[in-house]
Amino acid sequence: xKKFFVSMGLAAAGTASLQAAYAPDLGPLSSSKxxxxxxxxxxxxxxxxxxxxxxxxxxxxYGFEVSPQLMLAVPLQQTELxxxxxxxxxxxxxxxxxxxxxxxxxxxxDLWMDHAFTERWHAKVLDTFVVAQxxxxxxxxxxxxxxxxxxxxxxxxxxxxxxxxxDWTRLFSTSLNYHNSFYDYRNSGETVADVINxxxxxxxxxxxxxxxLLNRIEQTVWLxxxxxxxxxxxxxxxxxxxxxxxxxxxxxxxxxxxxxxxxYSDNRDNRQYTGYIGLQHSFLPNLSVQxxxxxxxxxxxxxxxxxxxxxxxxxxSIIYTYLPGSYVTNGKITQDQDSTxxxxxxxxxxxxxxxxxxxxxYQYSTFQEGFYNNVSDxxxxxxxxxxxxxxxxxxxxxxxxxxxxxxDIYQRGYTRNxxxxxxxxxx
Numbered sequence: 001x002k003k004f005f006v007s008m009g010l011a012a013a014g015t016a017s018l019q020a021a022y023a024p025d026l027g028p029l030s031s032s033k034x035x036x037x038x039x040x041x042x043x044x045x046x047x048x049x050x051x052x053x054x055x056x057x058x059x060x061x062y063g064f065e066v067s068p069q070l071m072l073a074v075p076l077q078q079t080e081l082x083x084x085x086x087x088x089x090x091x092x093x094x095x096x097x098x099x100x101x102x103x104x105x106x107x108x109x110d111l112w113m114d115h116a117f118t119e120r121w122h123a124k125v126l127d128t129f130v131v132a133q134x135x136x137x138x139x140x141x142x143x144x145x146x147x148x149x150x151x152x153x154x155x156x157x158x159x160x161x162x163x164x165x166x167d168w169t170r171l172f173s174t175s176l177n178y179h180n181s182f183y184d185y186r187n188s189g190e191t192v193a194d195v196i197n198x199x200x201x202x203x204x205x206x207x208x209x210x211x212x213l214l215n216r217i218e219q220t221v222w223l224x225x226x227x228x229x230x231x232x233x234x235x236x237x238x239x240x241x242x243x244x245x246x247x248x249x250x251x252x253x254x255x256x257x258x259x260x261x262x263x264y265s266d267n268r269d270n271r272q273y274t275g276y277i278g279l280q281h282s283f284l285p286n287l288s289v290q291x292x293x294x295x296x297x298x299x300x301x302x303x304x305x306x307x308x309x310x311x312x313x314x315x316x317s318i319i320y321t322y323l324p325g326s327y328v329t330n331g332k333i334t335q336d337q338d339s340t341x342x343x344x345x346x347x348x349x350x351x352x353x354x355x356x357x358x359x360x361x362y363q364y365s366t367f368q369e370g371f372y373n374n375v376s377d378x379x380x381x382x383x384x385x386x387x388x389x390x391x392x393x394x395x396x397x398x399x400x401x402x403x404x405x406x407x408d409i410y411q412r413g414y415t416r417n418x419x420x421x422x423x424x425x426x427x
Contacts, residue, residue: 042422061094106132127160153186212250269302359383
């Protein structure tokens with residue numbers, strides 16, 4: 001059930017994701033060609049590469065990462081087609097010394113199509129397919145609300161959006177959207193006995209698997225009705241429906257107080273209905289704000305002990321460009337599973353060739369019902385990156401990433417520090 005209310009957070013948005021160290025945004029393609037290739041080599045030190053609790057002997061490692069990228073953008077008369085593929089191979093020296101697999105691989109494929117049927121009808125298709133281990137890459141909305149921990153294995157997430165924007169008159173327009181996210185964690189196979197022993201406190205019992213708890217399909221459709229009050233101001237109201245279907249088909253919970261009460265993945269299925277109103281306004285050519293607020297009704301229809309709930313809903317976005325190449329923005333505020341998540345960044349063009357980026361995020365989550373009812377987690381993340389462009393084809397970077405989970409659950413919290421230095425060649 002999603003119970004939430006969020007407040008404004010001015011933070012900042014930067015290169016690509018919260019992983020400033022490992023996934024920088026290389027910027028738009030050159031207008032003179034439809035393709036671009038690049039490769040990045042980084043050396044790093046990660047003092048807790050498994051995101052382990054301090055009481056579980058977290059391990060640090062030196063290592064390096066190789067990350068080639070290919071980008072294509074094909075502009076046609078009324079259509080633009082695009083593709084970006086980023087592959088990463090990361091080597092950990094410590095794991096090799098422990099006779100473990102020393103190499104991790106991840107891959108992210110982004111596809112998009114932008115098509116104008118007429119001057120008034122405009123459609124977009126976006127899709128991102130990821131195979132990865134890091135939490136920022138495994139959450140398409142940016143928030144690690146589902147699982148703020150590193151997960152070994154070829155975990156898969158696919159996130160796609162369809163949008164149709166229509167200008168019916170000079171003052172009235174609509175935006176119809178559909179979003180689909182698919183999650184497939186490879187940690188699976190726990191049995192009813194494993195789950196019962198875990199909830200009874202049997203030492204060494206593995207408990208429910210990540211696949212059983214988190215494998216799912218999320219589908220969301222929403223419609224905005226927009227009134228253009230002036231060239232600078234748009235008012236809108238809309239409605240959103242979301243269906244979450246859990247697909248793990250495994251036992252995930254047990255209550256010793258209710259004999260035979262084994263819960264399975266699909267007992268977490270739920271539906272949400274949200275209504276909201278909002279306003280978007282450009283105060284200055286370099287300052288724009290969008291805000292919306294409403295209520296959400298949640299129905300955990302497949303939980304025999306679940307109950308419906310109504311909660312407030314709010315989103316705020318601010319973008320301020322204070323110098324060419326420099327801007328401040330608070331990122332999209334997202335809520336999931338009784339979580340509030342705020343992120344953002346500051347990009348500052350220190351010199352024509354030197355760019356500084358500061359990225360931060362905060363997430364607060366509360367578990368509802370079950371074994372950890374009303375127990376809370378806090379997740380903090382901070383990234384600092386400096387990038388120096390020697391030529392249009394060659395640049396260097398250095399930075400630092402900090403992550404922390406503070407939890408009321410025994411041995412769940414962790415801290416993680418990463419420092420890195422690297423070079424990128426592009427053509």
